[in-house]
Amino acid sequence: MRKLILLLVIVCCWSCKNDDSQFEIVTVAIPETISKMEFRSSVVVEAPKPILNVGKIYAYQNYIFINEKYKGVHIIDNTNPSSPQTIAFINIPGNEDISIKNDVLYADSAVDLVVFDISDVNSISEIERIEDVFSVYDYQIPNEAQEVDFGNFNAETDVIIGWTLDQQQREFNDINTIDTFDGAEASNGVGGSLARFQIVDNYLYTVGEFEMTVFSIANLSEPTLVYTDYAGWNIETMFYADGYLYLGGTNGMFIHSLENPAAPQMISEFTHWEGCDPVVVDGDYAYLTLRGGNDCGQDLSVLEVIDVSDKTQPTLVAQHTLDNPYGLGFKGNQLFVCDGTSGLKIFDKTNPLDLQIIDTFTNVQATDVIPLEDRLLMISDTALYQYGYETESSIVLVSTFILN
Template sequence: MKTKLLCLCLAVCLAFSCDNNDDYEIIQVATPLLMTKADFRNSVEIAAPQTIQEVGKIYAYKDLIFIGDVEGIHVIDNANPETPAIVKFIKIPGNEDISVKDDFLYADSATDLLIFDISDINTEVKLVERLEDVFSVYDYQMPIEADEADYSKFNYEDDIIVGWTVTAERRKKRDDMMVDFAFDAAAIESTTGTGGSLARFQIKNNYLYTVGSYEMTIFNISNLSNPVLENTHYAGWNIETMFEADDYLYLGSTNGMFIYSLNNPASPEYVSEFIHWEGCDPVVVDGDYAYLTLRGGNFCGQLESVLEVIDVSDKANPTLALRYTLENPYGLGIKGNTLFVCDGTAGLKLFNKENPLDLSMIKDYDDIQSKDVIPLQNSLLMIGGNTLYQYEYLENDIKPISTYKLN
């Protein structure tokens, strides 16, 4: 009897042990931090200058420079480039990008598009319009370190995701993989601002083009203070950036470059795509050539980091022309025959691109950190680390105008 009881206990223990080892696993579960849409929309605020928490994208308009942050947009008065100064903070929760035309600033706020009148930036900035629920994809996707997301308390109609917590949990193994939830659903400086190569917004004539991770949304802005949602359609996959040149949109994704024609500006038409290995991918275009950087060694994919030159003379058949190895590339920009490449912690590199098929490096500023550039008519703006740099153009070189610490 004792022997039978011992065997039974042993069998139960073995079964429990097998269940622990084979049927369960420890995974990282992301839980969204939620805010009601009503509270979220009421949190927009025009405030006095504030300390920058996390330096984001850069945008230039007239004598103003806009710096993105986790809570909104910092406005810098750059009337005197030697002594720029932050003059205003526009709190926009869930903001990813902006564009400006004729003193009207367009900014996304998670699912909404906001329009601000900035004609009197020093005295009063006014929120003049909000288009609600025009974006079904916004920048609060599941954190990359998480294996699964718990959306059990999320109500798409009423809630906005404003952050995440990630915890380790013991979960029973599943045969099917859980898919990350997605919310389905070069300018004239006098009137239109200029973004860097990391931009997701582009203004072309009477249209504002915006792109999310896989969706393009087009607004008619003929009436600047009262834009109209014109069109929304699938744009590609893992889209990160958008650049306009010669009536074409070039979308940079982690998997390639997508080309869209603006022959019908209200509904851009897919033309072709150039596929490359997986990597973070901003793109700029000049004439018959597109220049894009692929940054490896992170969640974007491959380990190798390169600058690629793509022949886009035949828009229906873009082809790889050249590839250069870099260290840690981010944004890039073009002024005349100079290609500026932000190589992250490896500094700023200047290439002579007079012959795009034979790029030659003319300067390597390897003692600074660079993330993105905006080549304006009379000066170069660059952001890197926590610093805004401004440079004067020289022949085959640049000369510092000012260095402004952002935090």
């Protein structure tokens, strides 16, 4: 994921250079924008379509929601897990995450929080929008870009929807100015370990690159912003367990207490080398994957076990080498780890200090999992897999649903 702290290119007219000057050609990303008014009017429910850029997964009742990165949410009817059916697509520009409570769906849309009534999935409606509550969002900067030119972007009136790449001449080794651009019992759904939204009681917690934003949802259809504060650095995931939020960042895990649920307080940080890292927590132990390479930093990829019995002093107690890990989840003593192109790996965590691998599914690409009570959901870039719990130590494939 390209980060939100970016080089702001100062565009200026070049003065005459002497003959000894050296130049290079760099690839500059220039944002394509639309007005916020046009952006906010583009939410619409559409017919089912293939998922071309698979994002995160979420389960609610008999439905599975799959994010199309930065585009919206696909809804799959999973009443029959052996034959799931895509039934609709909610076009939500700038969307990455959702969370659901009592038939009300909350979704980010770039800088906005959008609220939907999904009590009738055949007649979904937008019922509320809170504008400009997220100060930063993922601009999806092209990987080819060496520099970014925000010179013509007005964050007050516009939203970035794409990029134009331009080859421009720069004086060799010329250093540009570095700047920061800010741009009844409840029925809740379940997200995967890559989620950045969590509903706990009457609050919706969201995290961005370095910021936590909290909404009161005591009135489900009219959420109110109650808190915004620093959450940690390069935050990518969030997991809730036993009164605490565990945030996974590229250089550490941050633990926040919900003693005051309207204003979470960071109480400790577990620091590691730089790597992409979702985290899940069961009792006194946190399980965290670090994926090295690419934008994530270091080359080493591992599964870490962290003792969090003392929330003020999380301690690394075990480490296991993996190939290309992404999301993870657990049910009972089974720990499911998505190891990318190396497939799904299942560990016995009866003794967290001595995890034992008990099964591996190498014929799949694994990105994230949601262990439900009666089955395991797993997603890849191309397919949704569903497994049944055959025994306490084994699972069996129920269905494979091709997404694109």
